[in-house]
Amino acid sequence: MSYDSHIIVGKILTTHGIKGWFTIGSYTSSPKDIFDYKLKVLVNNEFEELLITEHNLMPKKIIMKVDGIETIASCEEYIGLDLYTAIDELPKVENNEYYWHDLIGCNVFNEEDILLGVADSLFNSGDNDILVVKNGNSKKEILIPFLKSNIILVEKNKIIVRWSNDI
Structure with missing residues (x-):
């Protein structure tokens, strides 16, 4: 099953x-x-x-x-x-709307096609949802506000974000 x-x-x-x-x-x-x-x-x-x-x-x-x-x-x-x-x-979502379970496990890349890590979880901060990205190499978490200004593309198993690799 x-x-x-x-x-x-x-x-x-x-x-x-x-x-x-x-x-x-x-x-x-x-x-x-x-x-x-x-x-x-x-x-x-x-x-x-x-x-x-x-x-x-x-x-x-x-x-x-x-x-x-x-x-x-x-x-x-x-x-x-x-x-x-x-x-x-579950109800169907509109364009550019996602269920959290569909995002968890996706590889997260920045605009330069650098792998930042894997979407581990999300939480609501009160103002907006926060995408928690875990990088297996450094064990660091990156917290990315899930806003149109930060999210460039979401497709199957891949999220592209406007985010610096330096953070």
């Missing part, structure tokens, strides 16, 4: 109450958006779809109820599992 067809969108953190509710963490840009997707967990190397019957966004946590899970004991088997959705179920 290939796991490349799915992406992690959240995690089951703990139980909530005694009647089969979960507290979850959401990795989607808006926490409530996690419920826009068909959620699955990986059990015995197979994806198992969860039928969400109820959910609630509370001030400090998100809770959900799954069909067929009625007790705290049955909930406990799922604690710590990642929540997945199929990549082909």
